Amino acid sequence: AGFDITVLGARGGLEDGNLSAYMIHPIGDPRAILCDAGTVLHGLQVADQRGALDDTRLPADATETRPGFVLHHGIAAYLISHAHLDHVAGLVLVSPDDSAKSIYALPSVTTVLSRDLFNGAVWPNNGDIGTPPRLGLYHYQDLAAGQPVTLAHTGLRVTAFPLSHGSVESTAFLLQSGTDAMLYFGDTGADAVEHGTRLQAIWQAVAPLVRAHRLRGIVIECSYDDTRPDSQLWGHLSPRWLLRELTALQDAAHTPLRGMPVLVAHIKPSLRRDADPLSVIPAELREGNRDLGVNFIVPEQGMRLQWR
Numbered sequence: 045a046g047f048d049i050t051v052l053g054a055r056g057g058l059e060d061g062n063l064s065a066y067m068i069h070p071i072g073d074p075r076a077i078l079c080d081a082g083t084v085l086h087g088l089q090v091a092d093q094r095g096a097l098d099d100t101r102l103p104a105d106a107t108e109t110r111p112g113f114v115l116h117h118g119i120a121a122y123l124i125s126h127a128h129l130d131h132v133a134g135l136v137l138v139s140p141d142d143s144a145k146s147i148y149a150l151p152s153v154t155t156v157l158s159r160d161l162f163n164g165a166v167w168p169n170n171g172d173i174g175t176p177p178r179l180g181l182y183h184y185q186d187l188a189a190g191q192p193v194t195l196a197h198t199g200l201r202v203t204a205f206p207l208s209h210g211s212v213e214s215t216a217f218l219l220q221s222g223t224d225a226m227l228y229f230g231d232t233g234a235d236a237v238e239h240g241t242r243l244q245a246i247w248q249a250v251a252p253l254v255r256a257h258r259l260r261g262i263v264i265e266c267s268y269d270d271t272r273p274d275s276q277l278w279g280h281l282s283p284r285w286l287l288r289e290l291t292a293l294q295d296a297a298h299t300p301l302r303g304m305p306v307l308v309a310h311i312k313p314s315l316r317r318d319a320d321p322l323s324v325i326p327a328e329l330r331e332g333n334r335d336l337g338v339n340f341i342v343p344e345q346g347m348r349l350q351w352r
């Protein structure tokens with residue numbers, strides 16, 4: 045069936061109101077999940093203004109706005125890669141008016157969300173574990189690394205893979221719908237910089253899907269441009285590291301990635317007048333992409349894509 049992706053938040057910092065959040069559902073099946081929730085309601089409003097929600101049919105007796113209806117009835121669950129604020133701020137802010145949902149995450153992420161965020165002090169405890177009183181709106185569902193799970197009330201399965209994001213554990217989600225697959229990455233550094241093998245483990249795990257031409261696309265970060273020294277990447281990718289990791293995937297799969305859609309998430313805006321990362325990073329990716337030939341796409345808030 046392939047995947048229908050609406051960008052609710054595209055960037056990796058500074059700019060509140062446009063932070064990582066991707067609404068994803070199988071093409072033709074509107075029951076969606078959100079991968080990360082840095083910006084939620086504002087992202088739905090921008091998506092609505094750009095016409096990305098036009099095929100959502102509101103019932104005649106609907107009481108909500110279209111963004112409200114999609115939030116309440118379209119989004120079945122959150123998948124949270126890690127608990128940094130730019131990945132959860134929208135979830136916190138929308139929670140007083142949210143519908144009951146599950147939050148799927150690795151245990152390390154659930155721990156921070158329930159202990160440090162929805163804890164009755166930073167925010168009311170909307171979850172079903174942690175400090176009482178527990179309002180129970182959100183049901184935490186721990187994912188086990190490498191174990192596929194069916195996402196309730198959707199046509200999707202997910203497999204979580206741990207990532208190294210500096211001192212924090214982050215997560216990649218392999219989403220599957222029928223025989224189709226796509227990869228969503230939370231924040232991650234390159235293996236060589238993080239002194240680990242977590243990306244290599246993912247490339248090995250998805251190599252058979254690439255060989256079978258079932259991997260429809262990849263959402264992955266590229267936070268900084270190539271002028272950033274490795275010592276200040278803080279668990280993020282820059283163009284040369286992203287290109288190197290995609291080459292590692294191609295090598296693991298023994299199959300050309302040419303034409304593979306790669307959504308370049310989490311670009312960090314800059315306050316400098318010169319050298320806008322939104323032009324520098326795509327230029328650096330283009331320059332290094334001649335052999336690989338993947339299809340880099342820079343997301344914009346409210347953009348909708350279909351990968352089939």
Ligand SMILES: Nc1ncnc2c1ncn2[C@@H]1O[C@@H]2COP(=O)(O)O[C@H]2[C@H]1O
Pocket residue numbers: 056057128130231278
């Ligand atoms: N050691 C550090 N010193 C200064 N800033 C940091 C450090 N580690 C992380 N950061 C910044 O804090 C941000 C937290 O969110 P991100 O990981 O997206 O990006 C991170 C950097 O911009």
